[in-house]
Amino acid sequence: MGDRWLAGPVASFAVLESAVRSYRDELRRNGKKFSGFALMRDAYVASDEKNVLPDVEKSVNHMYGEDYSGSEHPLVSGQRSGAATWVEERFIYGTPTQCLEKAHELRKKGVNHLILRVSLRGLPQRKVMESIKLFGTKVLPNLA
Secondary structure, eight states: OOSOOEEOSSSOHHHHHHHHHHHHHHHHHTTOOOOOEEEEEEEEEOSSHHHHHHHHHHHHIIIIIIIITTTTOTTTTTOOOOHHHHHHHHOEEESHHHHHHHHHHHHHTTEEEEEEEOOOTTOOHHHHHHHHHHIIIIIGGGOO
8 A cells, every 4th residue: 555645636525535534544554644645626716706606617517517427437427416516516616715715624634735727628718827826826825
């Protein structure tokens, strides 16, 4: 068993919590200490909360509602949900303050490396760049 785990973006936060418990148990069983884990998440930061879902809805429905759930992915194959559910259960999203709160919450659960996928399919580059800039200027400096 390796010492590190990178949790991908597709598992819901509820599934992730269960997997973290299993990971901790296996580490303990093998005489190893839990030192955190890396997490990859889709992310979208907007200056106004009301813009988040309308901005990402088409992309999320395609990525999760068609690609992932239409595949043989073991975590979401055959699942049918709307964009709001996919985003709520998996993304770091919202205003900079909301994203910061989510990042702090994840840190408390053991995340010590956060990898963000910010280029959502079909989202205009201008929106992607705005999201990256907001994360870099409003969220990242406050994560310490």
